[in-house]
Amino acid sequence: MLCRMRTLTILLATALVMIFPATASGDEAAVDDAMDDVYGSIPEGFEQVEPVGTRPNTDLRRTVVDHRAEFIVVKVRYDELARGASSSMTYQAHIDYRTEDFRDLALMQVEVAPSLRRATVRLFVGFDGHEPDCRAPTAEVKPARDKLVVRVPRGCLDDPEWIRYAAEAQSFDKADRAYFDRDNGPDFEGGPKTERLYAG
Secondary structure (H helix, E strand, O other): OHHHHHHHHHHHHHHHHHHOOOOOOOOEEEEEOOOOOEEEEEOOEEEEEEEEEOOOOOOEEEEEEEEOOOEEEEEEEEOOOOOOOOOEEEEEEEEEEEOOOOEEEEEEEEEEOOOOOOEEEEEEEOOOOEOOOOOOOEEEEEHHHOEEEEEEEHHHHOOOOEEEEEEEEEEEOOOOOEEEEEOOOOOOOOOOOOOOEEOO
């Protein structure tokens, strides 16, 4: 009887593991950004900028990048997300990555509607900037929590061994003035990125 109960317990435990597998988690990096470090274009010319302190839909506070087994998950917290405060709002990231066969770059662009009710993601890969044929990345805006969550299937980047990441938030007001904040240093495209984040 005891032997039968032991066997039943083992079988039940095995079944539960098969039904509820553990979620594989890979390397994660959190990038904290200083407050009130937004720059804006001056009225005389878009190429010239000046510090403006903070700005809704622009001032980044914290970015968490999680390189999971199936997805790269990016959680972005802003100082403030405000509906109607911007005529347009973009979050974009440069991703340096390595697969088994090659090393490459990708540009991820997230366009958020002024209403903050929807967001679309586009991914451009390689030096030619082509859009990969893969399951589409997704983005969810959470205005009540000042958050943006993006999920990129790893297959879009040929299942990379590791990634490095740097990002920028940008918005335009109704007078067409541009504002931006960079989460990992002043030199966006060539500047510092996270350490290598390996897949789970």
